[in-house]
Amino acid sequence: MDIAFLLYDNMTSLDFIGPYQVLGLLPKVRLHLAAVEAGPIRTDLGVKLHADKRLEEVTRADIVVVPGSPDPSKTMADPRVQAWLRALDATSTWTTSVCTGSLILGAAGLLQGKRATTHWIAMDALRTFGATPVAERVVFDGKTVSAAGVSAGIDMALALAGKAVGPMVAQCIQLGIEYDPEPPYNAGSLKVAPPEVIEASRAMLSSVMPG
Amino acid sequence: MDIAFLLYDNMTSLDFIGPYQVLGLLPKVRLHLAAVEAGPIRTDLGVKLHADKRLEEVTRADIVVVPGSPDPSKTMADPRVQAWLRALDATSTWTTSVCTGSLILGAAGLLQGKRATTHWIAMDALRTFGATPVAERVVFDGKTVSAAGVSAGIDMALALAGKAVGPMVAQCIQLGIEYDPEPPYNAGSLKVAPPEVIEASRAMLSSVMPG
Numbered sequence: 155m156d157i158a159f160l161l162y163d164n165m166t167s168l169d170f171i172g173p174y175q176v177l178g179l180l181p182k183v184r185l186h187l188a189a190v191e192a193g194p195i196r197t198d199l200g201v202k203l204h205a206d207k208r209l210e211e212v213t214r215a216d217i218v219v220v221p222g223s224p225d226p227s228k229t230m231a232d233p234r235v236q237a238w239l240r241a242l243d244a245t246s247t248w249t250t251s252v253c254t255g256s257l258i259l260g261a262a263g264l265l266q267g268k269r270a271t272t273h274w275i276a277m278d279a280l281r282t283f284g285a286t287p288v289a290e291r292v293v294f295d296g297k298t299v300s301a302a303g304v305s306a307g308i309d310m311a312l313a314l315a316g317k318a319v320g321p322m323v324a325q326c327i328q329l330g331i332e333y334d335p336e337p338p339y340n341a342g343s344l345k346v347a348p349p350e351v352i353e354a355s356r357a358m359l360s361s362v363m364p365g
Numbered sequence: 366m367d368i369a370f371l372l373y374d375n376m377t378s379l380d381f382i383g384p385y386q387v388l389g390l391l392p393k394v395r396l397h398l399a400a401v402e403a404g405p406i407r408t409d410l411g412v413k414l415h416a417d418k419r420l421e422e423v424t425r426a427d428i429v430v431v432p433g434s435p436d437p438s439k440t441m442a443d444p445r446v447q448a449w450l451r452a453l454d455a456t457s458t459w460t461t462s463v464c465t466g467s468l469i470l471g472a473a474g475l476l477q478g479k480r481a482t483t484h485w486i487a488m489d490a491l492r493t494f495g496a497t498p499v500a501e502r503v504v505f506d507g508k509t510v511s512a513a514g515v516s517a518g519i520d521m522a523l524a525l526a527g528k529a530v531g532p533m534v535a536q537c538i539q540l541g542i543e544y545d546p547e548p549p550y551n552a553g554s555l556k557v558a559p560p561e562v563i564e565a566s567r568a569m570l571s572s573v574m575p576g
Contacts, residue, residue, distance in 0.1 A: 303543025
């Protein structure tokens with residue numbers, strides 16, 4: 155199985171590494187880390203990840219994963235990224251996004267008429283691309299799969315693993331990464347976070363998030 | 366606040382990126398990615414991360430984070446790593462590990478007489494270093510903090526964020542990374558996974574894990 159990850163400057167590292175650490179444990183998998191230019195990619199908090207391949211070197215994949223960014227606008231507007239995503243989507247089994255990665259799929263025209271999710275701060279922006287925003291953690295619409303903000307990519311990847319190779323392997327991966335979450339607070343979504351946390355987060359994020 | 370992460374060859378990327386994505390959002394934080402040699406570090410599934418600094422360049426930190434690896438034995442045995450961890454621990458506020466990172470702390474002599482955790486497959490190995498294994502997701506013993514396997518570093522980092530700067534900021538970070546987990550299976554720990562999943566995982570992991 156071939157899995158392609160889009161890497162780009164200012165992306166959020168956990169959006170990528172979450173699904174990578176899950177899907178990378180699938181049997182007989184080939185992982186392709188593709189960017190407009192191969193080489194070091196600076197993520198939003200600074201750590202540099204290495205893209206192995208230029209986009210042109212990855213011409214098909216069973217699963218495509220597009221991570222998000224506090225500001226994905228430059229990547230959304232890049233015609234090389236748009237063309238690459240459209241080309242891969244034409245033959246992929248699953249085309250997926252984490253966080254504001256869905257806005258990049260949307261900008262490539264791949265969310266037209268679809269249900270999708272993204273980071274809560276960017277939810278309304280999905281409408282721009284003809285998508286119906288859904289406030290769920292992981293949203294499947296046919297072959298298009300989107301996850302909510304940042305950490306939701308782990309849940310999405312486990313669900314995908316189950317669909318791709320069955321629940322036995324997916325559960326082994328879950329136990330392998332010991333994913334039995336115990337968040338110390340109950341503040342991880344708009345549904346459960348205290349109002350003052352939502353207000354403070356919104357103020358903080360509005361200065362960095364697009365649209 | 367200064368936070369130092371130990372990077373090394375064959376480390377597990379999510380062990381590092383989980384806490385990095387949480388602690389990196391603390392206010393006024395300086396993140397130090399340190400390795401024996403600065404430059405690209407190849408993680409267990411292949412993606413290369415970039416270490417900014419040599420160990421000698423980081424002489425103190427408020428929080429030290431040691432990620433794990435399917436086989437941390439080389440790093441455990443490295444006297445430069447051991448000396449660096451002992452030196453930083455002497456003045457740190459928190460010395461922490463994720464997954465088998467605790468075995469690296471143990472090899473440096475930093476778990477003697479302490480309660481600690483690690484990946485479930487490596488739990489018994491903690492005794493070698495004079496530690497008492499505790500099958501909990503995050504274990505605090507004084508300034509020494511350890512997390513269970515891989516994904517547990519996210520929970521640990523949120524708990525640390527709360528202790529370091531208070532629950533308001535920690536909850537904002539949790540909402541920022543939308544950490545409201547919904548694993549598609551209930552298989553993430555020995556306590557909850559079906560027996561056949563545990564058996565299959567143990568067989569798979571025993572071939573790669575130390576001890």
